[in-house]
Amino acid sequence: MPGNGLHQVLRVQFGLLNAADHYLTAESFGFKVNAAAPSLKRKQTWALEPGPGQGPAVLLRSCYLGRYLSAAEDGRVACEDERPGPDCRFLVRPQPDGRWALQSEPHGRFFGGTEDQLSCFATAVSPAELWTVHLAVHPQVHLRSVARQRYAHLCEQEDALATDSITPWGVDALVTLSFHSRQYRLQACDSRFLRSDGCLVREPEARAHYTLQLQAGRLAFRASDGRFLAPVGPTGTLQAGRNTRPGKDELFDLEESHPQVVLLAANHRYVSVRQGVNVSANQDEELDHETFLMQMDQDAPRCTFYASTGGFWALVTHGGIQATATQVSANTMFELEWRGRRVALKASNGRYVSMKKNGQLAACSDFLGQDEHFTLKLINRPxxxxxxxxxxxxxxxxxxxxxxxxxxxxxxxxxxxxxxxxxxxxxxxxxxxxxxxxxxxxxxxxxxxxxxxxxxxxxxxxxxxxxxxxxxxxxxxxxxxxxxxxxxxxxx
Incomplete structure (x- = not known):
């Protein structure tokens, strides 16, 4: 895909769950921290940032306050530093079960505790100093192998999750990550769970649970026998490989899953780019050429439509619509107007997209009629x-x-x-x-x-x-x- 911002790696944000099943929380009053919240919400969301310099130290920033966690020499902890100082530097010490111990780099003590009795003064790691990472991103994502630069998708021929797709196109590229009992499950679009041997199973048995490890902003999934998920073989079948430590082959990026849709016009035919660059309602089945990735604007009901052939819908001369644009611009944006079960699209020229008699789409109408209404169907959220x-x-x-x-x-x-x-x-x-x-x-x-x-x-x-x-x-x-x-x- 071109560098058009379609598939952005999600910033890994997470909660930290202690042994008492409560989350590390940053409070605005006094910039204090506690571990009293039973659920993961905005105050309980954190981001990991690399520390200054080349060392292994990291910074923990509250996504709610925008400030950094710090630990003083006497063990007192707070989240008040707008800019990270030496006391904000921590070392992540992963444990065999996937939990973290957080050690103050300058003072060598470990961070832990319960409720409002948190400190960073322990000289050794006990259960009170262990934290479970709980991802705070929306659980429906695309999973991309760092080593192969390919996406995981349901491969019906292999009856597995294969990591061989250049683009995350269609419903089969959707992966749902669910968090249960401090572990993760990976669920394919047909509701089946990935087992560590690569099989897909209907029930989430023990071998379909994984602990999560973070490494330089990437994710690794550790199976119950200590091996990590990796793409294996020519098709990149996702299963536990041989490695018990995550290397490049075991690392994955999470990417946002934008809605993918098909549109049915008033002539009861699907909008398509099968015949070339012109966007036309002339097909009777919904395949890749009839599927469009719909990227919504950040704060408004307008969007772009990206075709499987590699171009955005764009308003061209005389009001025509062609899938030729390689970058987002004013002419690739379409305003959505919801009309009951139907939707109307308004182009940047202020006119509605209409279906001509030959099926071609053009933004040439000032009024809404039957030819300006489309049925929009979401296909990648079963x-x-x-x-x-x-x-x-x-x-x-x-x-x-x-x-x-x-x-x-x-x-x-x-x-x-x-x-x-x-x-x-x-x-x-x-x-x-x-x-x-x-x-x-x-x-x-x-x-x-x-x-x-x-x-x-x-x-x-x-x-x-x-x-x-x-x-x-x-x-x-x-x-x-x-x-x-x-x-x-x-x-x-």
Missing amino acids: LLVLRGPDGFVRQRRGSAHLDTNRSAFDAFRLSFSDGAYHIRGPDGGFWRTGSHGRVRGDGAGPEDFVLEFRARRRLAIRTPSGKYLRGGASGLLRADGDTPTGLALWEF
């Missing part, structure tokens, strides 16, 4: 994971209620229905709107929910009543939002 400001959406065990403030998530299954989606929970029940706007996961039949892409990695979910799904202080998912803003926006 499993939907939603995160709001207070945590993930998860169905209560033994209950049909859906919470919006959980530290662990459920992966809900999506099925498409004429511009809307049916959402089904882990126990097979459908999402439905109940009394007082509460959303439940025990529907016997489906309800139609419309997914409206509103900003980068953010969508709103509109119910049949026209209300939007929101979280809130109660932690319950409710259909009571009037506008697709604030608590009605979900990271996906």
Whole structure:
């Protein structure tokens, strides 16, 4: 792919979980730190930065405060330094089980404790000085091998995760990382879990759990027998190799998974670039040429469409739309207007994209009619994971209620229905709107929910009543939002 910013490596941010199952937390009051939070939210999110110079020391920066963790000679810890000084330098001492011991570089003492009794004064490592790394990124990502510079994807022929794709194209490139009992699982797009021998299994057995190690901002996955995942063989089958220490072959980058979509025009044919550079609604099946990577603007409902042939949709002379641009510009941006189950696209010339009689698309219409409406279908989220400001959406065990403030998530299954989606929970029940706007996961039949892409990695979910799904202080998912803003926006 060209250097157009499509596939950015995610900055690794994480929480640190202590032996008492609480997270290291940075407080704005007095810039104090504690380990009292039971879930991973913004105050509990940290980033690892290299220390100044060439040594192994690192810095821990609070993503909430933007300040650095420090440990004084007497063991007192704080998070108040805007610029890192000598007391901010730590050495990460990985343990055999994947946990970290954090040692002050200038003073040689270890950092640990419980609740608000944290210090960096221990001379040896005990369970109180051990921390588990819990990634804070959205769990649905692309996984890229550093050594092979290829992406992992579900390979049905091999019945495995192969690491041989130059681009993360289509639904099979989606990998879901789930955190359970201080370990990680890698889940393919068909819901199966990766076992250390390379097999994909329906149930997450012991050999499908991995501990995480970070090395220079890259990730390594350690299996239960101590070996690390690596691409093996000509197709790069992902399995535990021979190495018990991570080298380049065992390192992976996480990359953001943008939505990939197909569009159906009013003539009931798919928008495609199969015939060349012109973007036309002239195909009867949805394959790679009919699939477009949709990169949303950071804060607005506008986007670019990138084709599998290597170009962005662009507004050209006389209003035509061609997939020829190699860089993002004003002419490659299209504003999304949601019209019920359909979407209209407005180009940079202020006109709507319309389908001509020959199927070609052009931004030439000042008014909305049938030819200016498209059905947009998301294809690379068969499993939907939603995160709001207070945590993930998860169905209560033994209950049909859906919470919006959980530290662990459920992966809900999506099925498409004429511009809307049916959402089904882990126990097979459908999402439905109940009394007082509460959303439940025990529907016997489906309800139609419309997914409206509103900003980068953010969508709103509109119910049949026209209300939007929101979280809130109660932690319950409710259909009571009037506008697709604030608590009605979900990271996906």
